[in-house]
Every structure is written in structure tokens, then in C-alpha cells.
Amino acid sequence: MGDIAAxxxxxxxxxxAVMDRSPTPLDAATSARLxxxxxxxxxxxxxxxxxxxxxxxxxxxxxxxxxxxxxxVFTRAKVAVFVDGCFWHRCPEHxxxxxxxxxxxxxxxxxxxxxxxxxxxxxxxxxxxxxxVWEHExxxxxxxxxxxxWRHRVKSRSAGSHRDRTSHPGSGNG
Numbered sequence: 001m002g003d004i005a006a007x008x009x010x011x012x013x014x015x016x017a018v019m020d021r022s023p024t025p026l027d028a029a030t031s032a033r034l035x036x037x038x039x040x041x042x043x044x045x046x047x048x049x050x051x052x053x054x055x056x057x058x059x060x061x062x063x064x065x066x067x068x069x070x071x072x073v074f075t076r077a078k079v080a081v082f083v084d085g086c087f088w089h090r091c092p093e094h095x096x097x098x099x100x101x102x103x104x105x106x107x108x109x110x111x112x113x114x115x116x117x118x119x120x121x122x123x124x125x126x127x128x129x130x131x132x133v134w135e136h137e138x139x140x141x142x143x144x145x146x147x148x149x150w151r152h153r154v155k156s157r158s159a160g161s162h163r164d165r166t167s168h169p170g171s172g173n174g
Contacts, residue, residue: 027101044135045071045083051143057150066128068119072146077153078128081146085135088112094136129153 049072052059063073063080070080086094090113097105120130129149133142 047139067122080128081131083133
């Protein structure tokens with residue numbers, strides 16, 4: 001690419017590099033405030049984890065080896081759960097765009113949404129079931145969805161491994 005500045009290249013030439021660049025905030029105080037926002041261990045996430053744990057489900061948190069570092073991960077069942085904030089992830093019910101610096105916010109939200117879809121696609125390509133829980137969702141209802149996905153995956157994975165054992169000659173089962 002030589003001496004061409006990244007900002008002067010068409011979007012399709014940049015590919016995924018577009019998603020890596022944050023829009024530049026107009027105000028240093030706003031930027032500092034945004035940096036202080038919690039990224040994990042939010043109240044909705046903690047409530048969901050408590051409910052899942054109460055139901056006997058065990059999981060890992062913020063798995064570093066997976067795209068997007070899912071909030072809750074069931075490794076055996078390959079279920080990844082993201083607890084998304086309505087403001088940052090464009091909840092269809094509660095999404096708003098601040099009036100001040102509207103273009104910056106819109107670019108920020110568009111980038112967040114594109115990153116969410118990209119990590120979902122990466123996880124799906126690796127064989128993971130991806131669930132998104134909105135922060136406003138009732139904890140019990142969200143836990144029901146997660147548990148159902150977990151049970152379905154565990155059941156289908158164990159059924160698949162049982163078929164594999166019984167269908168091979170010399171397995172001792174046939």
C-alpha cells in the first residue's frame with residue numbers, strides 16, 4: 001500500500017481494518033468517561049450468572065481463546081453467551097442516539113454492530129452456538145433460553161458420540 005493513508009483507501013480495500021479503527025471523540029472528558037464504563041461483570045451479567053449457577057450449570061467467564069471473549073461460555077456444549085447493553089449494542093426496544101456529536105455516536109454504534117456480527121460469524125464457523133441476552137431481559141427468561149440451548153447441545157453432542165461408538169466395527173457394541 002506504500003504511502004497511501006488508511007483514511008484515503010476505499011472501504012473494501014481496508015477489509016477488517018475498518019472495524020479496528022474507532023471514531024475520534026470530540027470531547028476528552030467524554031472519552032475518559034467511556035473508558036471507565038465496565039465491560040464485564042455488569043449487574044445483568046452477574047444476575048444471569050447467579051441464576052445459571054443456581055440451576056447447576058457450570059461455565060467459564062470471558063474465555064480469552066474465543067472471538068469476542070463471550071461473557072459466559074459452556075465449553076463442552078460449545079455455547080457462547082453475550083450479555084449486551086441496550087445502549088451500546090442497539091437494542092431494538094431501547095436504542096437511542098445522543099443528540100450531541102450524533103455522527104460520532106452513529107459511527108461508534110455501527111462499528112459495534114459490525115463487530116458483534118463478525119464475532120458471531122467467527123464463533124458459528126468454529127461450531128459454537130451464540131446467544132445474545134439484552135440487559136433489560138428478565139433474568140429467569142434469559143436463563144431459560146441459555147439452559148435450553150445448553151441442554152439441546154449437550155443432548156445432541158452425546159447422541160452423536162454414542163452413534164459414533166456403536167456404528168464402528170470392533171467397538172464392542174455391535
